[in-house]
Amino acid sequence: MTSTLSAQVTGPVLAPYDEGYADEVAAWNRVATHTPDLVVGAASADDVAAAVRYARDHGLHVTVQGTGHGAEASVTSGLMITTKRLDTLTIDPATRTATIGAGQQWGNVVAAAAEHGLLPISGAASTVGVVGLLVGGGLGPLARSHGYASDYVESFTVVTGQGEVVEASGTDHADLYWALRGGKWGLGIVTEVRVRLVELTRLYAGSLMFEGAAIEPAFRAWVDYTATADDQVSTSAAIIRMPPFEQVPEPLRGRTLLTVRFAYPGDVDRGASLAAPLRAAAPVYLDGLGELPAGQIARIHNDPTEPGASQVYGLLLDPVDQDFATAFLAAFGPEAETPFVSAELRHLGGAAARDVEGGSAVAGRAGSFACSLVGVRPDFFDKVLPDAAYDWQEATARWVRADGNANLMGLPVTAERLATMWSEGANIRLGEVRWRYDPDGVFAKPA
Numbered sequence: 001m002t003s004t005l006s007a008q009v010t011g012p013v014l015a016p017y018d019e020g021y022a023d024e025v026a027a028w029n030r031v032a033t034h035t036p037d038l039v040v041g042a043a044s045a046d047d048v049a050a051a052v053r054y055a056r057d058h059g060l061h062v063t064v065q066g067t068g069h070g071a072e073a074s075v076t077s078g079l080m081i082t083t084k085r086l087d088t089l090t091i092d093p094a095t096r097t098a099t100i101g102a103g104q105q106w107g108n109v110v111a112a113a114a115e116h117g118l119l120p121i122s123g124a125a126s127t128v129g130v131v132g133l134l135v136g137g138g139l140g141p142l143a144r145s146h147g148y149a150s151d152y153v154e155s156f157t158v159v160t161g162q163g164e165v166v167e168a169s170g171t172d173h174a175d176l177y178w179a180l181r182g183g184k185w186g187l188g189i190v191t192e193v194r195v196r197l198v199e200l201t202r203l204y205a206g207s208l209m210f211e212g213a214a215i216e217p218a219f220r221a222w223v224d225y226t227a228t229a230d231d232q233v234s235t236s237a238a239i240i241r242m243p244p245f246e247q248v249p250e251p252l253r254g255r256t257l258l259t260v261r262f263a264y265p266g267d268v269d270r271g272a273s274l275a276a277p278l279r280a281a282a283p284v285y286l287d288g289l290g291e292l293p294a295g296q297i298a299r300i301h302n303d304p305t306e307p308g309a310s311q312v313y314g315l316l317l318d319p320v321d322q323d324f325a326t327a328f329l330a331a332f333g334p335e336a337e338t339p340f341v342s343a344e345l346r347h348l349g350g351a352a353a354r355d356v357e358g359g360s361a362v363a364g365r366a367g368s369f370a371c372s373l374v375g376v377r378p379d380f381f382d383k384v385l386p387d388a389a390y391d392w393q394e395a396t397a398r399w400v401r402a403d404g405n406a407n408l409m410g411l412p413v414t415a416e417r418l419a420t421m422w423s424e425g426a427n428i429r430l431g432e433v434r435w436r437y438d439p440d441g442v443f444a445k446p447a
């Protein structure tokens with residue numbers, strides 16, 4: 001079966017019994033163990049196109065994996081295309097753009113752009129895949145000052161469900177361009193993307209950590225702060241239970257901490273004055289907020305970079321208040337018994353609430369906060385975490401919105417949740433684009 005396809009592509013074509021198969025399908029999120037019928041390690045857009053045509057002709061549905069950060073469930077059949085070999089990266093300082101192969105991770109783009117005094121608008125973590133983040137919108141540490149990462153996409157090179165390679169931009173296949181900026185699933189396989197970069201070398205950014213009795217006043221102050229925050233300031237707050245492992249630096253090891261992340265893309269004095277109310281809210285345990293080279297933007301969230309198993313549960317919220325703060329502290333505060341290692345709220349609004357000229361399919365722009373709960377204990381995956389996430393959603397129902405953020409929606413991935421994630425109009429439009437570019441339904445849908 002694999003020999004016909006092997007003759008048409010330059011990258012490896014592997015079946016479950018082949019050496020190298022397990023490494024090829026391995027996801028960053030070890031919660032998933034993928035076992036597709038075939039995996040194609042694409043080395044070019046032509047490889048992707050040949051694999052898609054082969055899948056269509058053989059009745060196999062197609063999935064795509066960049067890094068596997070979004071691997072919430074295992075892929076157990078069909079043809080998987082991996083993109084890690086599509087790792088080209090060119091920065092053009094003259095046009096302030098980056099042309100990026102679909103296998104690249106954000107950290108490499110940030111580092112390459114920084115050499116020219118430029119910054120891509122990306123997500124929080126350096127190891128997340130460029131394309132996987134962009135097709136879901138992409139919320140990052142500069143969400144309120146700069147908007148979604150996908151707002152900066154100039155064009156995508158895409159393989160359609162019929163195995164054709166097309167360019168999608170504001171002038172070419174504009175319907176697909178609209179859909180790929182946030183529409184996430186079943187739209188095609190992106191092989192390359194061109195994004196605009198911003199001129200930014202330094203930020204006033206980092207995090208303030210609070211511990212013990214300081215957590216409640218600091219969290220309550222952050223909730224109040226968000227009600228009137230400057231649009232140029234992006235913040236998030238997370239209560240994190242640090243594991244007691246040796247690899248964790250001593251001051252953090254085994255502690256429950258509130259981390260308030262802050263990013264202001266302007267001068268240090270103004271940044272410090274904007275951060276002053278947060279710093280003054282309670283005694284700061286660790287102050288990691290100050291001038292930060294833009295190339296070190298991943299230090300704001302300090303997300304894990306090593307693969308591991310985790311489950312994420314996400315909700316989009318309306319403006320929150322002190323009643324919400326009470327509920328959040330009761331569920332995740334230092335005294336709470338919770339199965340989640342992290343409970344995070346990202347403040348939205350500002351540029352994230354404004355759609356781009358010509359529109360995009362980014363879901364949930366009207367949300368005020370993105371809430372993500374993360375659990376890492378495998379023995380909790382089946383029941384404890386889903387039950388606790390359900391309880392949290394029930395307890396906070398009055399703030400929970402029906403729409404969501406495609407990248408941060410987490411579990412459960414149900415048809416019902418996907419149906420309300422976008423507005424009715426956007427959903428219809430996305431359905432039409434999927435039909436136009438994938439009439440045979442080759443690309444797998446999440447639910």
Ligand SMILES: Cc1cc2nc3c(=O)[nH]c(=O)nc-3n(C[C@H](O)[C@H](O)[C@H](O)COP(=O)(O)OP(=O)(O)OC[C@H]3O[C@@H](n4cnc5c(N)ncnc54)[C@H](O)[C@@H]3O)c2cc1C
Nearest residue numbers: 065066067068069070071123124129132138139189190407
């Ligand atoms: C530690 C961590 C931090 C994160 N931080 C953020 C954040 O700050 N902001 C944010 O918005 N999200 C964040 N996410 C979510 C992340 O953006 C999504 O999970 C994203 O889909 C991951 O993309 P990937 O390519 O790395 O993962 P993958 O699991 O490889 O891909 C996930 C999905 O993206 C799509 N996709 C990937 N490659 C292609 C392609 N070439 N063409 C078409 N579709 C493709 C597919 O639907 C695929 O199933 C984070 C996730 C983790 C685990």
